[in-house]
Amino acid sequence: MKVLVAVKRVVDYNVKVRAKADGSDVELNNVKMAINPFCEIAVEEAVRLKEAGTASEVVVASIGDKSCQEQIRTALALGADRGIHVEAEGRPEPLEVAKLLKGVVAAESPDLVILGKQSIDGDNNQTGQMLAALAGMGQGTFASEVNIGEGTVQVTREVDGGLQTVELKLPAVVTTDLRLNEPRYASLPNIMKAKKKPLETLSPADLGVDIQSHVALVGVKPPAERSAGIKVESVEQLVDKLKNEAKVIS
Amino acid sequence: MKTLIVAEHDNQSLKAATLNAVAAAQQLGGDVDVLVVGSGCEGAANAAAAVAGVGTVLCADNSAYEHQLAENVSLAVAEAASSYDCTMAPATANGKNVMPRVAALLDVAQISDITAVIDADTFERPIYAGNVIATVKSSDSKKVITVRTTAFDAAPAEGGTATVQSMAAAHDAGVSSFIGEEVAVSDRPELTSASVVISGGRGMQNGDNFSMLEGIADKLNAAIGASRAAVDAGFVPNDYQVGQTGKIVAPDLYIAVGISGAIQHLAGMKDSKVIVAINKDEDAPIFQVADYGLVADLFSALPELETAL
Numbered sequence: 001m002k003v004l005v006a007v008k009r010v011v012d013y014n015v016k017v018r019a020k021a022d023g024s025d026v027e028l029n030n031v032k033m034a035i036n037p038f039c040e041i042a043v044e045e046a047v048r049l050k051e052a053g054t055a056s057e058v059v060v061a062s063i064g065d066k067s068c069q070e071q072i073r074t075a076l077a078l079g080a081d082r083g084i085h086v087e088a089e090g091r092p093e094p095l096e097v098a099k100l101l102k103g104v105v106a107a108e109s110p111d112l113v114i115l116g117k118q119s120i121d122g123d124n125n126q127t128g129q130m131l132a133a134l135a136g137m138g139q140g141t142f143a144s145e146v147n148i149g150e151g152t153v154q155v156t157r158e159v160d161g162g163l164q165t166v167e168l169k170l171p172a173v174v175t176t177d178l179r180l181n182e183p184r185y186a187s188l189p190n191i192m193k194a195k196k197k198p199l200e201t202l203s204p205a206d207l208g209v210d211i212q213s214h215v216a217l218v219g220v221k222p223p224a225e226r227s228a229g230i231k232v233e234s235v236e237q238l239v240d241k242l243k244n245e246a247k248v249i250s
Numbered sequence: 251m252k253t254l255i256v257a258e259h260d261n262q263s264l265k266a267a268t269l270n271a272v273a274a275a276q277q278l279g280g281d282v283d284v285l286v287v288g289s290g291c292e293g294a295a296n297a298a299a300a301v302a303g304v305g306t307v308l309c310a311d312n313s314a315y316e317h318q319l320a321e322n323v324s325l326a327v328a329e330a331a332s333s334y335d336c337t338m339a340p341a342t343a344n345g346k347n348v349m350p351r352v353a354a355l356l357d358v359a360q361i362s363d364i365t366a367v368i369d370a371d372t373f374e375r376p377i378y379a380g381n382v383i384a385t386v387k388s389s390d391s392k393k394v395i396t397v398r399t400t401a402f403d404a405a406p407a408e409g410g411t412a413t414v415q416s417m418a419a420a421h422d423a424g425v426s427s428f429i430g431e432e433v434a435v436s437d438r439p440e441l442t443s444a445s446v447v448i449s450g451g452r453g454m455q456n457g458d459n460f461s462m463l464e465g466i467a468d469k470l471n472a473a474i475g476a477s478r479a480a481v482d483a484g485f486v487p488n489d490y491q492v493g494q495t496g497k498i499v500a501p502d503l504y505i506a507v508g509i510s511g512a513i514q515h516l517a518g519m520k521d522s523k524v525i526v527a528i529n530k531d532e533d534a535p536i537f538q539v540a541d542y543g544l545v546a547d548l549f550s551a552l553p554e555l556e557t558a559l
Contacts, residue, residue: 123377
């Protein structure tokens with residue numbers, strides 16, 4: 001079976017992002033970029049399916065400007081076979097990304113599409129579900145376990161209060177949660193090999209999509225600050241404060 | 251302005267998160283109706299009809315919706331949404347699963363996890379793990395929104411006199427089925443609605459040590475949570491996770507034990523009324539948001555705290 005993985009280039013998770021002084025947007029000049037952590041888990045899952053002999057090919061797609069080829073190469077170094085870069089300027093919204101991915105799905109006919117559950121920049125948690133709806137596929141979101149069957153996939157999902165297992169007809173969409181797997185590090189030889197793997201570039205027009213904007217960014221601001229309180233000296237003093245000052249316990 | 255709230259429920263009863271979404275919808279002004287999609291969900295529909303301020307409850311009751319599979323539920327929601335200006339759901343695991351599908355079916359954007367309503371088109375929402383609050387303006391004529399429940403005070407669960415209308419919609423997309431679930435059985439309150447939460451972090455060192463939180467949780471009738479670091483380390487299941495990629499909580503009292511206070515964790519709990527931090531590292535960022543900080547080794551402080559309560 002063929003697996004398609006979508007990856008997003010985002011600010012590295014170690015970077016503390018701040019609003020620009022004029023509040024127009026976040027400051028993204030000269031910050032370290034990386035593959036979105038949930039997308040990395042998606043790549044790892046696909047590569048494991050290939051190593052287990054379940055998947056025959058892992059295709060990785062990313063949507064963005066030229067720089068996102070870097071993240072495609074990272075995914076190739078982790079074990080994906082080839083890349084597809086859909087060139088799009090600015091920040092395409094999740095619905096538009098889902099439409100572009102639907103185009104890629106139509107061209108590639110994967111049996112399984114794996115995406116991260118959300119990107120750590122926009123925190124939208126939408127693209128996988130939207131792609132599934134547009135392509136008429138079932139979805140296993142927030143996956144902590146994925147088992148491929150005969151023409152089906154069973155996905156164990158992290159839901160409020162526990163786990164839920166669903167079975168989906170293939171082709172299907174899976175979005176990854178944290179505990180699905182622990183991504184490997186790319187070895188130097190694999191990084192070198194990744195440079196020679198095929199990477200195709202497509203335009204939105206190639207996929208029949210005219211990118212639209214539905215939501216405008218009016219501005220950004222830092223979150224409301226919470227001021228530090230006091231340090232207590234002992235457990236006894238803490239309990240006293242909670243009882244008599246904060247009055248949150250009795 | 252007509253807003254439809256997609257209820258969070260378990261067929262028998264309405265989940266409290268629905269009340270927060272109703273409150274957010276009331277800030278938009280206009281009519282607020284509630285849609286209950288389930289199977290044998292009369293109980294939930296009647297509870298929704300009792301919520302103050304709700305005009306009509308639409309009830310799509312069909313066996314195809316028994317486990318609220320997103321593929322089927324989204325079709326019912328999209329059908330009902332066609333007569334509304336705005337469709338909203340709480341940003342629970344369910345809401346996050348279903349609503350983007352609804353938005354895609356309607357060919358509109360979704361605005362995720364709003365924390366404030368500025369006007370009918372403009373909303374605030376946290377991005378970058380809560381490091382930044384974005385103000386966004388939608389140009390879609392129909393809106394699909396998920397609501398961060400902790401940002402809106404719940405509408406009263408009683409006092410409403412809505413009528414319940416059944417909706418014929420029976421949609422089975424036929425691509426997914428329910429296999430089973432493992433729901434953590436606990437006598438403790440639910441993490442997102444508990445008035446006291448005690449959470450452990452990497453400092454707990456292993457999963458067994460989380461039992462040290464249990465005695466305290468029992469005494470305070472608290473829910474137990476964890477930081478992402480503790481979940482990543484495999485100490486506890488992911489449904490314990492408090493943070494931007496986990497659950498967002500805002501209890502009256504939040505006790506953070508052995509948690510350093512990464513921004514992604516703070517994003518999930520900083521709206522708590524009173525925050526207590528217990529950590530042996532006096533420079534831990536968690537102390538910058540704590541009302542009461544105790545610099546101490548948790549392995550001696552926790553037993554002491556349990557005894558003192």
